[in-house]
Structures are given as structure tokens and as C-alpha cells.
Amino acid sequence: MSKYNFDEIVDRRGTHAIKVDALGERFGNPDLISLWVADMDFKSPPAVANTIIERCRHGIFGYTSTSDEYYNSIINWVNRHHDWKIDREWISFVPGIVKGIAFAVDCFTCPDHEVIIQPPVYHPFRIIPTLHHRTVVDNPLILEAGHYKMDVEGLKKLINPASKLLILCNPHNPGGRVWTREELIAIADICFEHKILVISDEIHSDLAFVPHKHIPFASVSEKAAQNSITFMAPSKTFNIAGIVSSYSVIPNKKLRELFHTFLSNSELEAGHIFAYLAAQAAYDNGDEWLVEAKDYIWKNICYVDEYLKSNIPQIKAMLPEASFLVWLDCRELNLLQSDLVSLFVDDAKLALNDGIMFGTGGEGFMRLNVGTPLANIRQAMDNLKKAVETKQTSI
Numbered sequence: 001m002s003k004y005n006f007d008e009i010v011d012r013r014g015t016h017a018i019k020v021d022a023l024g025e026r027f028g029n030p031d032l033i034s035l036w037v038a039d040m041d042f043k044s045p046p047a048v049a050n051t052i053i054e055r056c057r058h059g060i061f062g063y064t065s066t067s068d069e070y071y072n073s074i075i076n077w078v079n080r081h082h083d084w085k086i087d088r089e090w091i092s093f094v095p096g097i098v099k100g101i102a103f104a105v106d107c108f109t110c111p112d113h114e115v116i117i118q119p120p121v122y123h124p125f126r127i128i129p130t131l132h133h134r135t136v137v138d139n140p141l142i143l144e145a146g147h148y149k150m151d152v153e154g155l156k157k158l159i160n161p162a163s164k165l166l167i168l169c170n171p172h173n174p175g176g177r178v179w180t181r182e183e184l185i186a187i188a189d190i191c192f193e194h195k196i197l198v199i200s201d202e203i204h205s206d207l208a209f210v211p212h213k214h215i216p217f218a219s220v221s222e223k224a225a226q227n228s229i230t231f232m233a234p235s236k237t238f239n240i241a242g243i244v245s246s247y248s249v250i251p252n253k254k255l256r257e258l259f260h261t262f263l264s265n266s267e268l269e270a271g272h273i274f275a276y277l278a279a280q281a282a283y284d285n286g287d288e289w290l291v292e293a294k295d296y297i298w299k300n301i302c303y304v305d306e307y308l309k310s311n312i313p314q315i316k317a318m319l320p321e322a323s324f325l326v327w328l329d330c331r332e333l334n335l336l337q338s339d340l341v342s343l344f345v346d347d348a349k350l351a352l353n354d355g356i357m358f359g360t361g362g363e364g365f366m367r368l369n370v371g372t373p374l375a376n377i378r379q380a381m382d383n384l385k386k387a388v389e390t391k392q393t394s395i
């Protein structure tokens with residue numbers, strides 16, 4: 001019997017949740033079904049709120065340091081869930097993974113350097129280095145039989161002396177791939193050989209679905225360990241993105257000293273009371289919640305897949321191997337991207353992410369967030385079916 005109620009509809013309006021309160025500003029309609037920003041509409045594990053409430057009762061919120069318990073929670077979690085043994089000194093708090101990526105770009109590259117990404121991919125991988133005046137080079141993923149794979153040969157071809165950084169999305173957003181050991185080793189070998197530092201963003205790692213198992217990039221070989229910065233967080237896993245509790249893991253001493261000095265020079269490694277407490281509470285008490293959450297998310301994914309197959313076969317769901325984001329292949333609708341977006345927003349009253357924001361390969365796709373009660377997904381699918389039918393009869 002399930003212990004947590006993921007069917008509960010929690011009204012998030014008025015909480016400054018970007019996902020719901022920015023709908024009007026972003027989509028021109030505040031009343032859409034919100035299936036875009038990558039957080040979930042589920043309450044976090046009760047231990048998170050209970051720990052914060054208990055700490056609030058104390059009433060004094062002075063300067064706060066990290067604790068042994070905080071580090072041990074991270075170390076135990078990563079070992080228990082990902083079979084990766086990390087040392088305390090490898091870990092540093094970072095105030096968000098996107099910020100962490102920006103810090104790494106600043107710390108390890110110069111304006112004339114190239115940063116390699118594998119689109120379609122989480123858009124800040126392109127935006128952040130670009131804003132920092134680095135040249136972003138695409139090594140697009142290969143889409144084969146509805147499944148993405150990395151273009152290892154393509155990667156080798158585009159490398160040149162200016163290539164300094166590769167940002168890896170492991171698991172991948174929006175394609176949902178949990179990269180295999182072979183794929184990760186190939187990237188590790190090439191990047192090591194060419195002295196290209198790998199940033200492995202593993203924010204979706206805890207949400208891999210059986211039989212897929214997340215493999216931390218740095219754990220695949222010594223070359224990977226010595227040439228990478230891994231970013232992890234309990235934020236996607238336990239729906240606590242607003243608390244901001246991410247961290248970096250760097251096994252290589254020289255890289256670690258450079259990055260930690262970069263952070264500490266501006267006190268960027270200093271977290272806050274609730275970040276430490278929430279991460280610890282979630283990691284120590286969240287296993288059961290996570291099993292149920294993943295089970296619920298997987299059922300939502302299957303619902304979408306079956307619904308589309310039976311009712312809107314022109315749209316195909318790419319089944320994610322991890323996380324709550326479903327990449328919808330809408331290319332058979334044969335619509336211009338602006339018309340596709342309008343079909344979802346104006347006709348179906350749905351707010352999804354426009355595939356084009358994820359860069360090369362995103363055209364014809366939309367990203368659907370299924371981290372929400374099934375009732376919302378059912379309504380969304382019914383709206384979409386009606387909108388597609390209406391559109392097709394009007395053509």
C-alpha cells in the first residue's frame with residue numbers, strides 16, 4: 001500500500017512557483033495546465049518539511065556551517081544509490097548547478113575557448129558559456145529508432161586546440177537517456193586524450209528507472225575521475241529546487257583546489273541553514289518516498305505513451321530512462337514550430353517547453369513534464385487529442 005499521496009492536487013498558485021505563477025507572463029495565459037519547468041507538483045518527503053519546521057521553531061538563524069552529518073548523508077547516498085565512493089574533501093556546496101556550471105566555465109576556460117555540448121540538451125548548457133563569451137560547439141546527438149546516442153566519431157572530428165570543456169548531461173535532459181558505461185568511457189578517453197575537462201551534470205541521476213542504472217561519469221575510469229567535475233543535487237529527486245542544495249564532487253586534487261579556491265574567493269561555497277538540513281533530511285529519510293515517486297512517475301509516462309499510441313499516433317513519446325520529462329516527437333504533425341507551439345498553448349491550453357529551446361535537433365519536439373498528479377496528465381492528453389483533431393479537420 002502506498003504511504004504517500006501523489007494524486008493530491010496541491011494548489012501552487014500564489015507561492016511564486018515559476019511553473020504556475022509565471023504562466024501569464026511566459027505563455028500569455030495564466031490558466032494553462034502547467035507541464036513545463038522541471039519541478040514536480042508533489043509534496044517533498046515529509047521529513048524535509050518536518051526538519052525545516054523544527055529548525056524554524058528554534059527562532060535563531062545565525063551564520064551556519066556544514067556538519068559531519070551533512071557530508072555523511074551525501075557520501076552515503078551516492079554510495080548507496082550509485083556505487084560511487086566519494087571522499088568528504090571532494091565535495092563542495094554550490095548554489096545551484098547552473099551557477100556551478102557558470103563558475104566552472106569561468107574558472108577553467110578563457111573567452112577564446114570552445115565548450116562542447118550535445119544537443120538537443122538543457123538550454124543553459126548553451127546559454128551560460130555563450131553569456132560568458134565562450135564559443136559553444138554542437139556535437140548533436142544521433143536519433144536512431146526513437147533513441148538518442150552520442151556521436152563519438154563526430155566528437156573526435158570537431159576537437160581542436162581551442163576545445164577545453166565538454167558539458168555532459170548524465171542522465172540526459174530532454175532525451176531521458178541513462179548513458180551506458182561504454183558511452184561514458186568513450187567520452188572519458190577522448191576528453192582525457194585531448195585535455196578537455198568534462199563537467200558531468202548528474203542532477204537527474206537518482207530518477208533512473210529499472211532496469212536502467214545511473215553510472216556516475218567519474219566512476220567509469222581513472223581518466224574520467226581525474227578529468228571531471230560532477231554536479232549533483234537532491235533538488236530534482238525530492239522536489240526541493242527552491243531550497244537550492246547542490247554540490248560538486250571533484251576527485252582530482254589540482255582541479256579541486258582550483259575550483260574550491262574560485263568558489264571560496266567569493267564565498268560561493270557557503271550554503272544556508274535550510275540547504276544543509278533539507279539535503280540531509282531527504283537523503284537520510286527519502287528512500288521510500290523516492291521508490292513510490294518513481295513508480296508514480298513511470299505510470300504517468302506509460303499513460304502518456306499508451307494514450308498517444310491509441311489516440312494521437314502522430315505524436316510519439318520517447319520513453320525516458322530517467323526522470324519525469326517526456327520528449328514528444330511531433331514531427332509527423334507537419335507543423336511549423338510556431339504552429340506546433342500554438343497548438344499546445346492556444347488550442348490545447350497546455351504549457352510545455354518548446355523543443356527548439358534545447359537547440360539543434362529540438363525542432364518538431366515538445367517537452368512534457370509528467371511530475372504531476374495523473375488527473376492533470378489525463379486532462380492534458382484529452383485537451384491535446386481535441387486540439388489535434390480540430391486542427392486536422394480545419395486543414
Ligand SMILES: Cc1ncc(COP(=O)(O)O)c(C=O)c1O
Pocket residue numbers: 038095096097098099122169173201203204233235241246
Ligand atoms: C540537466 C539540468 N541541470 C541543471 C538543472 C537546474 O539545476 P539548478 O536548479 O541546481 O541550477 C536542471 C533543471 O531543469 C536540469 O535539467
